[in-house]
Amino acid sequence: MRHVEFIVLMALIMSLAALSTDAVMPALPMIGQELATTDDNRRQLVIGAFLLGMALAQVLFGPLSDSLGRKPILLFGIALFGAGCLISIWAPTFETMILGRLTQGIGAAAPRVLAVAIVRDRFEGRQMAKTVSMIMTVSILVPVFAPLVGQGVLTFTGWRGIFWLALVLGGIMAAWAGWRLPETLSDAHRHPLSFRRVGRALIEVVTHRTVIAYLMATACLFSAFVGYLTSAQQVFQETYGLGGLFPFAFGGLAGSIGLAAFVNSRVVVLLGMRRLVYMALFGMIGLALTFAGIAFVFEGIPPLWLTFLVLAPMFFCHGMLFGNLNAMAMQPMGHIAGSAAAVIGTVVTAISATVGSLIGQAYDGTILPLAFAFAGFAVLALGFCRWADR
Structure with missing residues (x-):
């Protein structure tokens, strides 16, 4: 597999979760x-249940892939994701829908954690950060266009058509990976599956100061971002009354994250991950505090143009941080890449899904909860990065 094909396939595999999250956003009122x-606010559980399922399952798929190989576990996860799509399609009640979304999240955990492990199998250091940034540059096209695609599908087929689309795309990814993707974990680097070994890997990850510090910094930033994801539909369609223009607003802001990933892939090898992280963090903190101040002055509903003027560069800083922090957390864990990626992914997703859902549930018709969350968690992330460098 050539490098370009590898980048595109890994980007699509990694973006399966984003597709399942963002494409369904325009359909939340109709589903409810x-x-x-x-x-x-209960409609947000359609997003939260998916993220919770993804958090719970990553810790299982990582060790399984260290023992059985990346490829079979990847294909099994996509198949489980497809089963969750079918449950959601045929859901007669909201509770069944939540079950389907939870199953989808469990299945999507395998592509999410194994994409990171597969990249770590092939690259390390700045080259890994560059590759991750290139993958993010391609994969960010999914959240940019997913709400617009979801809106289009919703118009012609109803909300169940969105899950049919996810099912078909998952099948295409599985067929492509099954045909073209080589197994990246050699037999010499496989480990017998045992609870003791999983426990040792867990202990190694959570007791490594550098890993846990960057892990928690990522969790802080992603918690605020999940709060935005769960409440974005209400903010843009209810607070600002954008209606059918919501996919364009959401996609425009997501595009700034993609631009950041592209820029990062070009400069990370020259400047290094650590320098870029601190540059982006200080920019993020300044913008987030400005955002909170503006929201407070305008009693929670500043003009839409002003909200975009602050959010776009703030999300650009987010895009610079995610790939670098993840690569820095994974760097010391090359000997247990699958298990480490699973533990890191599980902890980050579990924290961010829980805290982010609480931020979303705090939605009160204004952007105040979201603004204060971005500011507070950006400062916390800086504290964890400083702890890693101590």
Whole structure:
């Protein structure tokens, strides 16, 4: 497999979770109405359940891939994701929908954690950070266009068509990976599957100060971002009344993250991950505090143009941070890449899904909860990075 094909395939595999999260956003009001959910904030569970399932399963798929190889576990996860799509398609009640989304999340955990492990199998250091940034540059096209695609599917087929689309795309990815992707974990580097070994890997990850510090910094930043994801539909469609223009607003902001990933892939080898992380963090903190101040002055609803003026560069800083922090956390764990990626992914996703859902549930018709969350967690992330360097 050539490098370009590898980048594109890994990007699509890694973006399966983003597709399942973002494409369904325009359909949340219709899902809530058809499945008799009266509480508007309860609709956010359609997003939260998926993220929770992904958090719970990563710690299982990583060690399995260290023992059985990356490829078979990847294909099994995509198949489980497809089963969750079918449950959601045929869901007669909101509770069944949540079960389907939880199953989808469990299945999507395998592509999410194994994409990182496969990249770590092939690269390390700055080259790994560059490759991850290139993958993110391609994969960010999914959240940019996913809400627009979801809106289009919703118009012609109803909300169940969105899950049919996810099922078909998952099948295409599975067929492509099954045909073209080589196994990246050699027999010499495989380990017998045992609870003792998984426990040792878990202990090694959570007791390594550098790993846990960058892991927690990532979790802080991603918690605020998940809060944005779960409440974005309400913010843009209800607070600002954008209606059918929501996919364009969401996609435009997601595009700034993709631009950051592209820029990072070009400069990380020259400047190094650590320098870029601190540059982006200080920029993020300044912008987040400005965002919180503006939201407070305008009593929670600043003009839409002003909100975009601050959010776009703030998300650019986010895009610079995610790939670098993940690569820095994985750097010392090359000998247990699958297990380490699983533990890191599980902890980050579990924390961010839980805290981010609480931020989303705090939605009160204004952007104040979101603004204060971005500011507070950016400062916490800086503290964890400083701890790693101590």
